[in-house]
Amino acid sequence: MQPRSWLPERLEGELVVLLRHVPSNLAAFQRWYSDPEIARLNRHESGVMRRDEIERFFSARVVGPDTLSLAIHVQATGRLIGTCAFSHFDGDNGSALYHITIGEHDAWGRGYGTEATDLMLEHAFERLGLHRVGLSVFSYNERAIASYRKSGFVIEGTLRQAIRRDGRFWDEHEMGILADEWRTLRRMRSIDREPADNRALSIAAGAAVGAGPGAGPAGDQPRR
Numbered sequence: 001m002q003p004r005s006w007l008p009e010r011l012e013g014e015l016v017v018l019l020r021h022v023p024s025n026l027a028a029f030q031r032w033y034s035d036p037e038i039a040r041l042n043r044h045e046s047g048v049m050r051r052d053e054i055e056r057f058f059s060a061r062v063v064g065p066d067t068l069s070l071a072i073h074v075q076a077t078g079r080l081i082g083t084c085a086f087s088h089f090d091g092d093n094g095s096a097l098y099h100i101t102i103g104e105h106d107a108w109g110r111g112y113g114t115e116a117t118d119l120m121l122e123h124a125f126e127r128l129g130l131h132r133v134g135l136s137v138f139s140y141n142e143r144a145i146a147s148y149r150k151s152g153f154v155i156e157g158t159l160r161q162a163i164r165r166d167g168r169f170w171d172e173h174e175m176g177i178l179a180d181e182w183r184t185l186r187r188m189r190s191i192d193r194e195p196a197d198n199r200a201l202s203i204a205a206g207a208a209v210g211a212g213p214g215a216g217p218a219g220d221q222p223r224r
């Protein structure tokens, strides 16, 4: 597999647009990854990354040749708010791991992260032809878990008390979504957007082929 050739120039959503990172985004990375709250939410090690670590990470994993990392910009204003990426491509088994960080606190909880994840999953399943996307998340990161569930991820397993933070141990969840589950979710969302009369017909048709509302991802329905 050749990840670089898979990098799109842009993935267009309604709330956000994902663009290739440019070298000047390093300044934002330095700010985001030296933020203790961000470190608490997405870093196994306690404490923040050093400036030189952030710079190495940016060169190797964000703008490097073997990454699929995209910048998250607000669609309406163009503001850079975060980054999302796939890592650990496994061509033999059609899988990858997903990562997302919205570094700007005032951009949390506005639907940006969920839409960015939706765009990345569409790219993974429709254009890269992946079969499975996984991720890991700390149990106290309830906003992230809610957002991942909305995108169709389900908790597949738990590493019990794997994280020591705030003076106690916390679980780390492994979440995943399969290509078929994502397609079912997409079909259900498009049915939700249809006018009521069409919706009844679509649900009836979907039920006939086993794709109705009861056939969601692995028995764990996303919240919307």
Ligand SMILES: CC(C)(COP(=O)(O)OP(=O)(O)OC[C@H]1O[C@@H](n2cnc3c(N)ncnc32)[C@H](O)[C@@H]1OP(=O)(O)O)[C@@H](O)C(=O)NCCC(=O)NCCS
Pocket (backbone or CB within 6 Å): 038, 041, 042, 082, 100, 101, 102, 103, 107, 108, 109, 110, 111, 112, 113, 114, 115, 136, 137, 138, 141, 142, 143, 144, 145, 146, 147, 223
């Ligand atoms: C995790 C992250 C990507 C989510 O993106 P976001 O844009 O903030 O999330 P969204 O607004 O799309 O969705 C968040 C959902 O969680 C819900 N939520 C927010 N805070 C919550 C909380 N404390 N508990 C439970 N649910 C919560 C919101 O209500 C929303 O659901 P709704 O739309 O049904 O109301 C983003 O917050 C982020 O990058 N945070 C910092 C770094 C991080 O945690 N990265 C992930 C590491 S695994």
